[in-house]
Amino acid sequence: MPSDLIAGIVAGLLVAATPLILAALGELVVEKSGVLNLGVEGMMVIGAYAGFAAKVGTGSYGLAFTTAILAGAAMGLLFGVLTQQLLSNQVASGLALTLFGLGLSALFGAKSTGLTAGAFPRLDALGLPGRFASGTDVIMLATLALVFAVAYFLERTRAGLVLRAVGENHDAAHAIGYPVVAVRMAALAFGGGMAGLGGAYLSLVQTPFWVERMTAGRGWIALALVVFAAWQPFRVLAGALLFGGITILQLHSQGFGLKIDAQILSMLPYLATIAVLIVMSRQGRVGSSSRRLRAPQSLGKVFTGTA
Amino acid sequence: MRDRWLQLEPRRTPSQAMLYATPFLAFALTLLAGLALFWLLGKDPMKALGLIFVTPLTSVRGIAELLVKSTPLILIATGLAFGFRAGIWNIGAEGQFTVGALTGGSVGLYFFPGGGPLLLPAMMLAGALGGMAWAAIPALLRTHFNANEILTSLMLVYVAGLLLGLMVQGPLRDPQSFNFPESRLFQNDALLPLLIPRTRAHIGFVVALVVVAIAHVVVTRHMLGFKIRVLGDAPRAAAFAGFSEQRLVWTAFAISGGLAGLAGLFEAAGPVGQLVPQLPSGYGFSAIIVAFLGRLQPLGILAAGLLLGLTYIGGETAQIAMSLPSATTSVFQGLLLFFLLATDVLVNYRVRLGRVRGAGQGVV
Amino acid sequence: MIDRRNLLGAVAGVVALAAGVTAATAQTPPLKVGFVYVGPIGDHGWSYQHHQGLLAVKKEFGDKVETTYVENVPEGPDAERVIDQLASQGHKLIITTSFGFMNPTVKVAAKYPDVKFEHMTGFKQADNLATANIRxxxxxxxxxxxxxxxxxxxxxxxxxxxxxxxxxxxxxxxxxxxxxxxxxxxxxxxxxxxxxxxxxxxxxxxxxxxxxxxxxxxxxxxxxxxxxxxxxxxxxxxxxxxxxxxxxxxxxxxxxDDWNGYYISRVKAVLGSTWKTGDTWGGLNTGMLAxxxxxxxxxxxxxxxxxxxxxxxxxxxxxxxxxxxxxxxxxxxxxxxxxxxxxxxxxxxxxxxxxxxxxxx
CATH class of the missing domain: 3.40.50.2300 (Response regulator)
Structure with missing residues (x-):
């Protein structure tokens, strides 16, 4: 294969993976704090709209991405108020959040359909040569850096330790004096912000325009990725590349005339996630050395904050 | 407690008054928010609310459609509530719904164009068994591999959807469909009898009522209901009392999967009348919300299923009559759910705006 | 059934009342035409073009027609209800605009023999159900x-x-x-x-x-x-x-896709009581394709x-x-x-x- 083609495939794979990585990283931090937010799709689509509208309104990409992050974070905080302040059930609240986000973005977004936001500059604009540079962008690089940052935060910083402690056993963390609810609210704001940014990548870089429901299920894939990754940031990266890779390679194989059943191929990531989940859960139960590979123990449980 | 904005003080026993008052409070809040929403959109708020909540109930057609829409919600939510009370989280009912429609529908298509009077019962059985079999996967993964059932059951939703797509594109495809992925239209023997002539209301709703009644008896009077409550509220006590958690996991998944599968078959053999890739339209997820709105009680679920169904039908009515964008319905439903979920806190807690004087004692 | 609906609908029937007043004052009641779209009217593609057709009908016939549309109707179990609802509310011409609406349209058409139906891109016709497509x-x-x-x-x-x-x-x-x-x-x-x-x-x-x-x-x-x-x-x-x-x-x-001309001609046919079922496959010469x-x-x-x-x-x-x-x-x-x-x-x-x-x- 010519090197241009390979560079193109790799760049295409990264583009497909970036929104997934962003949303999944956010959800990973949320789940590490012991909260399960199933509303990723809703937060993503709000980010996609808010970012696009801000770009059209102001012309600035900086403002656009900031708006998307803030809008996503606001959605995350809304979920936080429901589940952390008012102790609502997380599963039901997350589903309601998705419904609300899809509706709200479509309602506001009706007027923005058909507008264009211009082409987001790629790395070749910085003078880098080649097909690879023309298919990659700074958000993508920032996303890769963010994977490292989140891994560092969770493993190496005190705040990260507190967050994990809260997610493992909220009662114990509370007894030590950690602010369980505040930590979780912060995690939810971060998770929402990342989902919003992922959505904006879709509407400002990947497609780039706004139409309602444009996230087309990517929020749910991000949720699957977190599990697939066994709550490890670097595995999120690997998983997103795999998910993105399967999509892109499937498209390319068709272009080359190879006959592969699209539906069977599309099932693979989900089946792989279940397989990984089994392996991780088994390890998590048997050996304490791999304890960090299993789900946070307080995941999805209500913290009543007594004592 | 200082990091929470509101001060929550646990009640010693859940407030019975609040249990019944909160749905009305939430409903009142939603109406207020709805007034604001429609006013902002420049639509007559009273008219919109009347169209959503009242108009569908004033015609036979509207009521029939309400039954059609609520039947799967009530069936699935009743099954899910068993597990939810025991802390067993089957959120993949959408997948079990899909597989139930597929297995039950396949039985009907196998006997095309005949079948006789026993065909429909056979399809219902196959649908329920199909849903159960699909639910058995996360049950097995939880009991044998300790894998989180929320996530495995969710993953299987996508696999089920793709499986349905594969089957209607391949072996089950209607030979006269010009390659379009859909099955034949079911023969008469494979269609559900109608409750109200000239409408789509089918006997599935009666089955749902029976299921709710049985579930009510089981939950309130039967040992299984007791075990499920204990497991959910105090897992250690349950273990001490010798209740097998594994057995309850299997039971909960069998019930919820079976009912979701049955609901799927009803959808295929009722309003749709064939297998199409668009068959799973989100009932499995909406039912989770219904289960919580109904406070996990069978009778509550019956009411909640009818209410959510009403917002769907009424939303459409308002869309048609007032040219409201379809997104308004989603926003409105989202608000309703937020308020219902949020006010739930009043049942188990006293909410204070000031500081808590003494430390509250937790429920063990 | 319609009578019963109007009777009971008085509670919430601000709409029905308003519609009734207009109907009474006009000499002949306007023809109600309903459109069912699979996507949002803002999709800038398929449904958008059909909606242009609705606007063209409105412009052409003014007071003689009353148009209604329902967007984002999934090609699943909900489609039949939407179509049925339009029919039960007195729409006399109903246009469904996606292939997946075929069987629901066929079913509803059988229930309302006095209502005319038009299904776009399908292949099943009936006495009161015509189909059309563009080349x-x-x-x-x-x-x-x-x-x-x-x-x-x-x-x-x-x-x-x-x-x-x-x-x-x-x-x-x-x-x-x-x-x-x-x-x-x-x-x-x-x-x-x-x-x-x-x-x-x-x-x-x-x-x-x-x-x-x-x-x-x-x-x-x-x-x-x-x-x-x-x-x-x-x-x-x-x-x-x-x-x-x-x-x-x-x-x-x-x-x-230019549906305007076709929709106008079909509305005209219903107004003039000359509507007949059929299968129209329009191209460049009929202006349906541009x-x-x-x-x-x-x-x-x-x-x-x-x-x-x-x-x-x-x-x-x-x-x-x-x-x-x-x-x-x-x-x-x-x-x-x-x-x-x-x-x-x-x-x-x-x-x-x-x-x-x-x-x-």
Whole structure:
């Protein structure tokens, strides 16, 4: 294969993976704090709209991405108020959040359909040569850096330790004096912000325009990725590349005339996630050395904050 | 407690008054928010609310459609509530719904164009068994591999959807469909009898009522209901009392999967009348919300299923009559759910705006 | 049932009341026409074009009609209820605009014999249910000519949704149009198994471009591929509506669905009580198919060839599917000089000879 083609495939794979990585990283931090937010799709689509509208309104990409992050974070905080302040059930609240986000973005977004936001500059604009540079962008690089940052935060910083402690056993963390609810609210704001940014990548870089429901299920894939990754940031990266890779390679194989059943191929990531989940859960139960590979123990449980 | 904005003080026993008052409070809040929403959109708020909540109930057609829409919600939510009370989280009912429609529908298509009077019962059985079999996967993964059932059951939703797509594109495809992925239209023997002539209301709703009644008896009077409550509220006590958690996991998944599968078959053999890739339209997820709105009680679920169904039908009515964008319905439903979920806190807690004087004692 | 509804509806019947007042004051009540769309009216493609038809009907008939539309109706169990609801509310002409609405429309039509139904792109008719479609393949044949003339790499990329005859005939027509001006033209086809997923459509366009195509054609509904082509500085053909604004430099032309004329004629027929069932398959000559203005990438030479083909097709002198033509497997399906019958076209499930790759079954 010519090197241009390979560079193109790799760049295409990264583009497909970036929104997934962003949303999944956010959800990973949320789940590490012991909260399960199933509303990723809703937060993503709000980010996609808010970012696009801000770009059209102001012309600035900086403002656009900031708006998307803030809008996503606001959605995350809304979920936080429901589940952390008012102790609502997380599963039901997350589903309601998705419904609300899809509706709200479509309602506001009706007027923005058909507008264009211009082409987001790629790395070749910085003078880098080649097909690879023309298919990659700074958000993508920032996303890769963010994977490292989140891994560092969770493993190496005190705040990260507190967050994990809260997610493992909220009662114990509370007894030590950690602010369980505040930590979780912060995690939810971060998770929402990342989902919003992922959505904006879709509407400002990947497609780039706004139409309602444009996230087309990517929020749910991000949720699957977190599990697939066994709550490890670097595995999120690997998983997103795999998910993105399967999509892109499937498209390319068709272009080359190879006959592969699209539906069977599309099932693979989900089946792989279940397989990984089994392996991780088994390890998590048997050996304490791999304890960090299993789900946070307080995941999805209500913290009543007594004592 | 200082990091929470509101001060929550646990009640010693859940407030019975609040249990019944909160749905009305939430409903009142939603109406207020709805007034604001429609006013902002420049639509007559009273008219919109009347169209959503009242108009569908004033015609036979509207009521029939309400039954059609609520039947799967009530069936699935009743099954899910068993597990939810025991802390067993089957959120993949959408997948079990899909597989139930597929297995039950396949039985009907196998006997095309005949079948006789026993065909429909056979399809219902196959649908329920199909849903159960699909639910058995996360049950097995939880009991044998300790894998989180929320996530495995969710993953299987996508696999089920793709499986349905594969089957209607391949072996089950209607030979006269010009390659379009859909099955034949079911023969008469494979269609559900109608409750109200000239409408789509089918006997599935009666089955749902029976299921709710049985579930009510089981939950309130039967040992299984007791075990499920204990497991959910105090897992250690349950273990001490010798209740097998594994057995309850299997039971909960069998019930919820079976009912979701049955609901799927009803959808295929009722309003749709064939297998199409668009068959799973989100009932499995909406039912989770219904289960919580109904406070996990069978009778509550019956009411909640009818209410959510009403917002769907009424939303459409308002869309048609007032040219409201379809997104308004989603926003409105989202608000309703937020308020219902949020006010739930009043049942188990006293909410204070000031500081808590003494430390509250937790429920063990 | 309608009487009963009005009686009980008095509680919430502000609408019914308002409608009643207008009806009483006007000499004849306006004809109520209902439209059912699969997507949002703001999709800038398929549903948008149908909504243009509604607006045209409104403009043409003014007070004589009252139009209603329902958007975002899924092609599942909900469709039948929406159609039924329109019928029960006194709509006398109901237009359903997606293939997946076929069986629901058939079922509702059987229940309301006095209501006229129009289903777009389907193949099942009844006494009160007519069908109509547009000869999109003609537009694709002409676009194929433009594409082959504009391509430097000699490769056309095509994004398909589902391998139904509608889409397959479009691919074949594109290839035949392209081959008529460049016998060595190659096509690369990617199926995305969706009508609408901007992200995936964009990924597919990218994959095609990376494999060397410099023309992107699509049979999916979002403008993402056109937008991508603009960014990549290659060419694209718009789908359903004029997509020029998404790629002013990239666009060669758009294949535009124009339902306005058909809808106006059908409303007129109902008003004049001359409505009859039937199957209309409109093309360039009836105005149901229009080609968007040529973009800057179309050479004078290409323009002349395309215009000539357009002219001949309109006059009936040329049919894109004229023999001798062979299927991909080498069997002949049209003898020399033979034109394909509409019913064979409507069930087309094979590629013509020269297209590479297998058609998914």
């Amino acid at each position: 999109f393949y003609v537009g694709r044949y002409i676009a194929g000519i433009l594409a082959a003339k504009a391509s430097k790499t000699g490769m056309i990329g095509y994004i398909g949704s589902f391998p139904i005859p509608e889409v397959v005939m479009g691919i074949n027509a594109t290839y035949l149009g392209a081959k008529s001006v460049n016998p060595n033209i190659k096509m690369k086809i990617i199926w995305v198994s969706t009508w609408f997923d901007p992200g995936k459509e964009s990924d597919a366009a990218k994959a095609l471009a990376d494999q060397g195509v410099d023309i992107i054609m699509q049979h999916t509904d979002s403008p993402a591929p056109v937008k991508f082509a603009e960014e990549r500085k290659i060419f694209a053909v718009g789908q359903a509506s004029d997509m020029k604004s998404f790629g002013p430099n990239a666009i060669l032309t758009s294949i535009i 080609m968007g203005a040529y973009g800057p990438g179309v050479s004078a030479d290409a323009k002349a060839l395309a215009d000539a083909a357009k002219d001949k097709i309109s006059k009936g002198e040329l049919h894109p599917f004229t023999g001798p033509l062979k299927k991909q497997d080498g069997t002949e399906f049209l003898k020399a000089g033979e034109k394909i019958a509409d019913k064979d076209l409507a069930g087309m499930n094979y590629y013509v000879e020269g297209i590479e790759g297998a058609l998914p079954k």
